Amino acid sequence: MTIRTGRLTRTLAAVAAIGLCSAAAEARDIVWARYGDIDTLDPHKATSTLSLQTWSLIFDTLLATDKDGNPVPNMAESWTVNDAGTEYTFKLHDGITCHDGSPLDATDVKYTVDRAFDDADPSVTKASWGPITSAEVVDPLTVKLTLETPFVALVPFLADSFSSILCDSNEGAEGFGTTTAIGSGPWKLVSWTKGDKITLARNDDYTNFGKLAENKGAPYMDGLVITVVPEPQTRLAALKTGEVDIAEPPFDDVAMLKDSGELDIVVAENTGQNVFWEFAVHRPPFNDKRARQAVGHATDAAAAINLIYGDLSLPEACPVSRGVFGNDQDVCLEYRxxxxPEKARALLAELGYGPDKPLETAMLVWTGGNRQKLAEVFQAQLAEVGIKADIEMMxxxxxxxxxxxxxxxxxxxxSMDMMTWSWYDPDILYALWHSPGAYRGYTTPELDAMLEKTRVLTDPDERKAAVQAVFKVLLEDGIHIPLYTPGWEWVFAVRPEVEGFHVAPFVYPVFNDVKIAED
Incomplete structure (x- = not known):
């Protein structure tokens, strides 16, 4: 049985799987299917890329990035820095409007920064804002940030959606982060049904000052529905029937889809993402660096990703991904x-493990992106040297x-896990490994001091040397064992009638230019 709508022919099975209604199609919404859901609508409360991508649609940022990932003006039409590098003054564009109709001005920027540094409940990325001591409203369109010490990563951070500017009308709003999210971005929140879908509507008042879209006004389409479809083959079926416009395809089918021309394939570049092993280091066995090093020597990332992803990913030697400041494959290969496998077995033997006594560990891996299959390959590699890793998907x-x-x-x-972080600057390592650490893992006073140095050096050569010194510690001690980059295999399959979809650096899908042709 089929249901006819304005532009889609759907099967009832697809409707049940996707959880969309015919009204969405009639409203000319873009339908984007993803394998997982966001954590929260509050940019201060999560770090996942699924959340980050959604924030970039609802909120806007002071700065943006060009096609090469470099910071450019956006909501802030200009900025200045004092000679000491401790005062940043931003001049805002006039006429920016929040989704509730209130003007967005310097008070909203101050509200956002103050909230990020709230002692009682700070942003989870507070460290990445740098040592800001105050945000001052100079006039309605001018805000000054004062820093305790210079912080070279502030400008690129302000182009990232972790620094999304929150309208101050969110303060005290019922359900902020779950049912409410007032921004000034191209799309307004209509609703979020956790685990199912996010419904957004076009912001007719939006002006694009710096984001990577040819369209400088409101999006062309009426709405955008972001729906959760965990199963790859279900997403592909929905793409083929027209139930979904854009989705991550099954990776095993990418080559076939490219050859058939049935769907357009868009592969994200310059993602800034890095997949790596990390460990629970405060108890055996991984409180001993030899156990961590054994995992590193047992892992053949190049063979594994070639088997699962082919040419969609590259093995990574550094703790930050290719294209990020400081990344040098030759330098990192020297340290990592x-x-x-023989060296792995020798290290395990020193620790008392052997054929009759394997090292046992949980291997935590998160769903999507064929990571289950990849984890199984890594599991087999570890087993060859005497490490019994039990995969737990979540x-x-x-x-x-x-x-x-x-x-x-x-x-x-x-416990060990296959973690993924995306960032545009090596300051990501500060967020991960400076005390107390993003996940309360490995930290030392010596590493803290080294990481602090990477934040204040303004000379590029000096900063590069300091960053690579941090690499050396992380790699030699098996604290952060890189596996592959770009990180997630962000491949998008796009219906042929969809025009204008593209992906900006650091895996930000852009929908402002999207138009869907009539049947």
Whole structure:
């Protein structure tokens, strides 16, 4: 049985799987299917890319990035920095409007910064804002940020959606982060049904000052529905029937889809993403660096990703991804625990493990992106040297919470996880490994001091040397064992009638230019 709508022919099975109604299509919405859901609508309360992508649609940022990932003006038409590098003054465009109709001005910027530094409930990315001591409203369109010390990563951070500017009308709003999110971005929140879908409507008052879209006004389409469809083959079926316009296809089918021309394939570039092993280091076995190094020497990331992803991903040697400041494959290969199963076995033997006594650990992996299959390949590689890793799959929000829990637990079986972080600057390493650490994992006073140095050096050569010194510690001690980049295999399959879809650096899908042709 089929249901006819304005532009789609749908099967009842697809409707049940996707959870959309015919009204969405008649409203000329873009339908984007993803494998998982967001954590929250509050940019200060999560770190996942699924959340980040959604914030970029609802909120806007002071700065934006060009096609190469460099910061450019956006909501702020200009900015100045004092000679000491401790005062940043931003001049805002006039006429920016929040989704509730209130003007967005310097008070909203101050509200956002103050909220990020709230002692009682700070942003989870507070460290990435740098040592800001105050946000001052100079006049309605001018705001000044004062820093305790210079912080070279502030400008690129202000182009990222972790620094989304929140309209101050969110303060005290019922359900902010779950049912309410008032921004000034191209799309307004209509509703979020957790685990199902997010419904957005076009912001008719939107002006694009700096984002990577040819369209400088409101999006062309009426709405955007972001729906959760965990199963890859279900997403593909929905793409083929027209129930969904854009989705991550099954990776095993990408080559076939490219050859058939049935769907357009868009592969994200310059993602800034890095997938890596990390460990619960406050209890055995991974409180001993030899156990961590053994995992590194047992892992053949190049073989694994070639088997699962082909040419969609590249093995990564550095703790930050290719294209990020400081990344140098040759330097990192010199320091890291490269594939050497005999060395892995020797290290395990020193720790008392062997054929009759394998090292046992949980391997935490999050769903989507064929990571289940990839984890199984890694599991087999580890088993070859005497490491018994039990794979546990979970959504990203659950995994983030679980990693912290494992780090705060002093007893029990070992734990390691396949983590992914996306960032545009090596300051990501400060967020991960400076005390107290993003997940309360490995930190030392010596590493803290090294990371602090990377934030204040303004000379590029000096900063590069300091960043690579941090790489050396992380890699040699098996604290952060890189696996592959661009990180997630962000491949999008797009219906042929969809025009104008593209992906900006750091995996931000852009829908402002999207038009869907009439049947």
């Amino acid at each position: 625990t490269n594939y050497d 959504d990203i929000g659950t995994m983030n919470a679980r990693v912290r829990q494992e780090n705060e637990t002093a007893e029990g079986k070992g």
